[in-house]
Structure formats: C-alpha cells, structure tokens
Amino acid sequence: MWADTEPWRLAAARRESADTVTLGLEPPAPFVFDPGQFNMLYAAGIGEVPISISGDPGQRTRILHTIRDVGAVTHALCATPPGTEIGVRGPYGSHWPLHTAEGGDLIIVAGGIGLPPLRPAIYQALRHRDRYQRLVLLYGARTPRDLLFTGELARWRGRFDLTVEVTVDVGDRDWRGNVGVVPDLIGRVTFEPGTATAFMVGPEIMMRFTVRALLERGVPEDRVFLSMERNMQCAAALCGHCQLGPFLLCRDGPVLSYRQLARWISLREI
Amino acid sequence: MRYVLDLGGLGQLLAALRQRGFRLIGPVVADGAICYGEITSAADLPAGWTDEQDGGTYRLKRRDDGALFGYNVGPQSPKKYLFPASATLWRSHPPGTADTDDEKPFAFIGVRSCELHAIAVQDRVFLGGQHPDPLYAARRDGAFIVAVNCGQAARTCFCVSMSAGPKADAGFDLALTELTGEGGHRFLAETGTPRGEEVIADTPGAQPASPRDATAADQIIERTAAQMGRAMPAVDLRDLLYGNLEHPRWDDVAARCLTCGNCTMACPTCFCFSVEDVTDLAGRAAERNRSWDSCFTLDHSYIHGGPVRTSARSRYRQWMTHKLATWTGQFGTSGCVGCGRCITWCPAGIDITEEVAAIAADT
Incomplete structure (x- = not known):
C-alpha cells in the first residue's frame, strides 16, 4: 500500500494564477476516477499531499491536478519541471453524486481553489447535458487575478445551456463584474429548489452561508453536497487525522451530504 | 479443555513456545513499572511484584506470595509490538525495499482481557478496511497469545462496565489463571485454539485440571470483577x-x-x-x-x-x-x-x- 505503485510522469505544467499550477500527469496505465476524488501526490523527499483531480474523467491518460502553492510540498510540486517522475497513490474518497442530480437542476458552487475539485463534475454534466435541467456554476475568488480557468469560464459563459456567475471579494480598476461573497450569488440565479441538487467546495465559512441560502430557497438537506477538508496523511483510513466527527474524510468523504454533516459543521473546532 | 501446571510447567510452556520459533514478549519490571519486554524464561517475569494505581498515580509494590502476574495493567500494551511507536514505511535507497522486521512471530505472555479486546479493536482499524496496513498485518500474523485472567483489579479498572473483562473470553490461544493459595502456586490453563492444545501437549507438566482448581479459578475471576475501582456510566x-x-x-x-x-x-x-x-x-x-x-x-x-x-x-x-x-x-x-x-x-x-x-x- 505504501510503496507498491509505479511513478507517474509530469507531462505538462500550466500556470493558472500567481500561486496556482495545473500539473498534467501521465499514469503508467489508463487511470479511472470519479469526479470529486483525490490522489496523494509525492514530491520526492519532501512529502505527500492530497490533491483533488481537476481534469475530465473521460481523459484517462493525462490526469490533471490543480495545486495552490501554500506549503513545502505544494511548493515543490508547483515548481516541478516537466519530465520529472512524481509519486501518485489513488484515487481515494467519495465522489460527486451526479446520478442523484439527474432530472433536476444542478447548482455548482466554488470558492477559490474549490473550483478544481468541481471541474470534473462540470465536464461530466456537460457531457451528459440532457440528463439535467438547468446547469448553474457560481464561482468566487479573492481578486480577479486569483480567478482560475478564466479561458474555460469565458467559453462556458458563452453557452446557452449553462449559467455562469462569477464574483470577487475585492475588484480592481479593470473589473466590471460582481463584487461580493459567493453565498450572495444564490439569490441571483433562477432554479427549481424542489428538484435541485447542489455541489460545493470552498472555505468552510463560505459553504456554511451557501448552505443556508440554498436551504432558505427550499433545496432539501440531502441534495446539498459539500467536499470537506481536514489534515490527511495516509488516505487509507488508518492515520486518524482526517476525522470530522464520525467521518474519516479520506474514506467517507471528502464529499458528504449536508444531512450527514449538519450536526458537525455547525460546531466550532470540530 | 482445562489443565493445571505448576511453576516448572509454566517454564516448559514458555520453552515450548520458544522451540516453535516464537519471540516471547511478556511483563518485566522496567523504569519503575511493569512494562512489556522480551523474555526468555519464567525467571524474567515480575515475581512478587504488584502495583497501586489511581488517577495520576502508579507505584510498584512487593507482594509476599511470589505471584508472577499479580499486577494490574502497566503503561504499555501489546500495541508496543503490533503497532510500534515509530516505523519506516519505505526507503527509496536501495530502491523498492521496505524494512523487514525480525521475522519471528510474537508470543505475547500475560495479556489481560482488556488487552485482548484492544487487539481486536486495532485489528478492525488496521486490517478491517479497504486498505489493510501491511506493517500491522506482518506483526499480527501468527502471533500467539497467552492471556492471563486478572487476579485483582486496580482502582482505575472499569473493564466490567465496558464488557471487556476481567475474564479472557476470546482472542487467545491459552488463558491462564494464577492460583497461589491452598494447593500451591499453580496455573489453571484453558485452551482457546488448536495451536494452544498443541503447545499444552508439548508441556509435560500440564495435567488435566481438577474441578477444585477450576472452581478456585472461577472464584478469583468473580472476586476481581467485584473489585472494579470504577465504572463507565451505563448510558448510551x-x-x-x-x-x-x-x-x-x-x-x-x-x-x-x-x-x-x-x-x-x-x-x-x-x-x-x-x-x-x-x-x-x-x-x-x-x-x-x-x-x-x-x-x-x-x-x-x-x-x-x-x-x-x-x-x-x-x-x-x-x-x-x-x-x-x-x-x-x-x-x-x-x-x-x-x-x-x-x-x-x-x-x-x-x-x-x-x-x-x-x-x-x-x-
């Protein structure tokens, strides 16, 4: 389990913003994952971190991971030159329940580095667009310069079968878009709450207020799904760090329904 | 099946385990407490030692009956060996080699009922999931367990209220009850597995237990159960x-x-x-x-x-x-x-x- 996988090769690295890079990794064999799952990436000699897969689940020979440079390991990964071998274990964890969302509206809400773990679900929903009613993407970042995947966002905004709303906490002089927090976007879009399903990833505070806004609109608790974060070291439900109440997030999560989480995420320091 | 063996018989039992290639781990006096350590014979066991425990307190004491297992649980448990405090998961140089442990399987001597339950809990954690831990599995595999039914309880013990003791009910190869009163210093041995039977068969000093010895052992366990210093409240x-x-x-x-x-x-x-x-x-x-x-x-x-x-x-x-x-x-x-x-x-x-x-x- 610890050392029985062949290394992957970094085929291409693409800078998304000042602190965020997408690594295109080539697995030794075609790699199958579900949207929302993550891999453990190993920067040689420095350490291992859990990183969500950010690419298209239909693409099995180049697996994308979008990484924000915030610590020793993510810094090393972001600075890795193409051609280098990288240790990869996975995929781990639960996935976005796209089947649950079929037949109704799908609302996808992302804050900051929360967009990459949702992008595979967006690709999947667009691939099977006829299975859903409205498809809505709400996305926020701190500043316009922190927005990820801007080219793709522009293309998605041009589609008639996808609603995209973007906001920033702080604009700059060239910004003509929304300024404000992500939960406020819920009130700006049209959807059918009774049949809607929501997927979200972002800072816990953003998710708490987004959940509140969705529930106020009438979305049922068991159709709101969150991807949670805790310290994660083994990804095998052994090391105990990723506990969130009764859940081991590497095994039971990261994606859980608000119904499962309600008791726990209303508490401080859980 | 229940047997009785004297001190010499216990020595033969430990020798039979060593003969079979086990690495004996048992209670030893170390650092002012009864700890787990490697032993080679019954002479290494903490004869005549006991302890007094309470919240924030542990003191070794002498006892005058020479009992080998006359103590309560110490600061360590078999976890020290099955899930060591530090371990290397892998090394890149030379490539692809994981650390190899001492290949000899463990024989744990003197494991208490609460510790058997603790091993069962860690078995579920480390082996029961989708990604079993290979290090734990390697150390747990083939381990032989000689349990000891507790002859006394500490003021901190509450196994009865957790349904985890004091009698060893499962998860052992052999379970001993130490008898020190009338009839001499001896051990009632109960077998839990065919392996346990085989080892007893290699212990010439083991005799079928008399009903009197069996009753004496049962009484000791009952007395221990009644001595529990604490209890977990019986609530959900x-x-x-x-x-x-x-x-x-x-x-x-x-x-x-x-x-x-x-x-x-x-x-x-x-x-x-x-x-x-x-x-x-x-x-x-x-x-x-x-x-x-x-x-x-x-x-x-x-x-x-x-x-x-x-x-x-x-x-x-x-x-x-x-x-x-x-x-x-x-x-x-x-x-x-x-x-x-x-x-x-x-x-x-x-x-x-x-x-x-x-x-x-x-x-």
Whole structure:
C-alpha cells in the first residue's frame, strides 16, 4: 500500500494564477476516477499531499491536478519541471453524486481553489447535458487575478445551456463584474429548489452561508453536497487525522451530504 | 479443555513456545513499572511484584506470595509490538525495499482481557478496511497469545462496565489463571485454539485440571470483577456525547487537561500516526516514516491556514467523543476497553468515567 505503485510522469505544467499550477500527469496505465476524488501526490523527499483531480474523467491518460502553492510540498510540486517522475497513490474518497442530480437542476458552487475539485463534475454534466435541467456554476475568488480557468469560464459563459456567475471579494480598476461573497450569488440565479441538487467546495465559512441560502430557497438537506477538508496523511483510513466527527474524510468523504454533516459543521473546532 | 501446571510447567510452556520459533514478549519490571519486554524464561517475569494505581498515580509494590502476574495493567500494551511507536514505511535507497522486521512471530505472555479486546479493536482499524496496513498485518500474523485472567483489579479498572473483562473470553490461544493459595502456586490453563492444545501437549507438566482448581479459578475471576475501582456510566454513550458537544463540562475538563497526550500514548487502542518524509543531505536517499501521533497536538488537525482544533476544550472533546462515540461509526466498535490507563497516566488525574458521569448527570 505504501510503496507498491509505479511513478507517474509530469507531462505538462500550466500556470493558472500567481500561486496556482495545473500539473498534467501521465499514469503508467489508463487511470479511472470519479469526479470529486483525490490522489496523494509525492514530491520526492519532501512529502505527500492530497490533491483533488481537476481534469475530465473521460481523459484517462493525462490526469490533471490543480495545486495552490501554500506549503513545502505544494511548493515543490508547483515548481516541478516537466519530465520529472512524481509519486501518485489513488484515487481515494467519495465522489460527486451526479446520478442523484439527474432530472433536476444542478447548482455548482466554488470558492477559490474549490473550483478544481468541481471541474470534473462540470465536464461530466456537460457531457451528459440532457440528463439535467438547468446547469448553474457560481464561482468566487479573492481578486480577479486569483480567478482560475478564466479561458474555460469565458467559453462556458458563452453557452446557452449553462449559467455562469462569477464574483470577487475585492475588484480592481479593470473589473466590471460582481463584487461580493459567493453565498450572495444564490439569490441571483433562477432554479427549481424542489428538484435541485447542489455541489460545493470552498472555505468552510463560505459553504456554511451557501448552505443556508440554498436551504432558505427550499433545496432539501440531502441534495446539498459539500467536499470537506481536514489534515490527511495516509488516505487509507488508518492515520486518524482526517476525522470530522464520525467521518474519516479520506474514506467517507471528502464529499458528504449536508444531512450527514449538519450536526458537525455547525460546531466550532470540530 | 482445562489443565493445571505448576511453576516448572509454566517454564516448559514458555520453552515450548520458544522451540516453535516464537519471540516471547511478556511483563518485566522496567523504569519503575511493569512494562512489556522480551523474555526468555519464567525467571524474567515480575515475581512478587504488584502495583497501586489511581488517577495520576502508579507505584510498584512487593507482594509476599511470589505471584508472577499479580499486577494490574502497566503503561504499555501489546500495541508496543503490533503497532510500534515509530516505523519506516519505505526507503527509496536501495530502491523498492521496505524494512523487514525480525521475522519471528510474537508470543505475547500475560495479556489481560482488556488487552485482548484492544487487539481486536486495532485489528478492525488496521486490517478491517479497504486498505489493510501491511506493517500491522506482518506483526499480527501468527502471533500467539497467552492471556492471563486478572487476579485483582486496580482502582482505575472499569473493564466490567465496558464488557471487556476481567475474564479472557476470546482472542487467545491459552488463558491462564494464577492460583497461589491452598494447593500451591499453580496455573489453571484453558485452551482457546488448536495451536494452544498443541503447545499444552508439548508441556509435560500440564495435567488435566481438577474441578477444585477450576472452581478456585472461577472464584478469583468473580472476586476481581467485584473489585472494579470504577465504572463507565451505563448510558448510551453515543447519544449522550452527540447530544452534548457544547456542554459546559468541556470547559471544566479543559481547565485541568494539559493536552500532553499521555492518555493517547498509554491507550491500547489509540491508533493515530503521523507520516514524515525525510531525505539525506544530498537528497539522493529518501524514506517515509510513521510515528504515533496524538489528537492533543496542534499539528494533528493542521490544515493550510492553521489547526482546526486550537483549544484544549476541542481537543479533549475530540479524544473522548472519538474514543466513546464516533469510533463506533468509523469502525463498528467502541474505542474503549476499560483498562484505566488514561486515568492512571494522566498527570492531572483526569478520569474519563467521571467526565462522562458529569455530563450524564447534567443532561
């Protein structure tokens, strides 16, 4: 389990913003994952971190991971030159329940580095667009310069079968878009709450207020799904760090329904 | 089947295990306590030693009957061997080699009922999931267990209320009850597995037990059960703790808790470990190590931006609700076996049964 996988090769690295890079990794064999799952990436000699897969689940020979440079390991990964071998274990964890969302509206809400773990679900929903009613993407970042995947966002905004709303906490002089927090976007879009399903990833505070806004609109608790974060070291439900109440997030999560989480995420320091 | 053996017979039993290639691990006096260590014969056992325990207190004492197992559980448990405090998961140089342990399987001597239950709990954690831990599996595989039914209980013991003792009911190859009174110093041996029968067959001193010896052993276990120093309140712990995650008692215990993590180190079921990657200075050789971690450290809950559980209140709550309630959701069993180590080895003498009782009394 610890050392029985062949290394992957970094085929291409693409800078998304000042602190965020997408690594295109080539697995030794075609790699199958579900949207929302993550891999453990190993920067040689420095350490291992859990990183969500950010690419298209239909693409099995180049697996994308979008990484924000915030610590020793993510810094090393972001600075890795193409051609280098990288240790990869996975995929781990639960996935976005796209089947649950079929037949109704799908609302996808992302804050900051929360967009990459949702992008595979967006690709999947667009691939099977006829299975859903409205498809809505709400996305926020701190500043316009922190927005990820801007080219793709522009293309998605041009589609008639996808609603995209973007906001920033702080604009700059060239910004003509929304300024404000992500939960406020819920009130700006049209959807059918009774049949809607929501997927979200972002800072816990953003998710708490987004959940509140969705529930106020009438979305049922068991159709709101969150991807949670805790310290994660083994990804095998052994090391105990990723506990969130009764859940081991590497095994039971990261994606859980608000119904499962309600008791726990209303508490401080859980 | 029940047998009886005298001191010489016990020596033969240990020799028979060594003969079969086992590495004997048993109780030894070390650092002022009864610890687990490697033994070679019955002469290494802590003859004539006992201990007194209470919240935050442990003292070795002499006893005059020469009993070999006349002590209560010490600070260590078989966890020390099955899930060592530090281990190397892999090394990159030479490539692809994992550390090989001493290949001899363990024979644990003197394992108490609460410890058998603790091993069963860790079996579920390390072996029961989708990704079994190869290190634990290698150490657990083939281990021979000679249990000992407790002849006394400490003031910190509460296994009866956790349905984990004092009689060894499963998970052993042989279970001994030490008899020191009338009829001489001897051991009643009960076999739990065919392997246990085979080892007894190689112990010439083992004789079929008389009904009198069997009765004497049963009485000792009954007496121990009646001696329990403490009890976990008989309430639904999951409901109680899930319903009281914001109880003021957490502030009260946080004012006493030093967040030192001693309870988690002494606990025979605590399994958290941290993983660390290291390299040599040239960056050519790398290895990944793991070592026991504790939910009382800030690092345990660290994510980018800072630790999730910064206050002592939240860390004690995490430990206790995990041990007694959320563990069941994670692994289908309680994480507590009532051994009382967390009470004895807490420098502040915090008592998990008392904390539960305080919340239960005010709910």
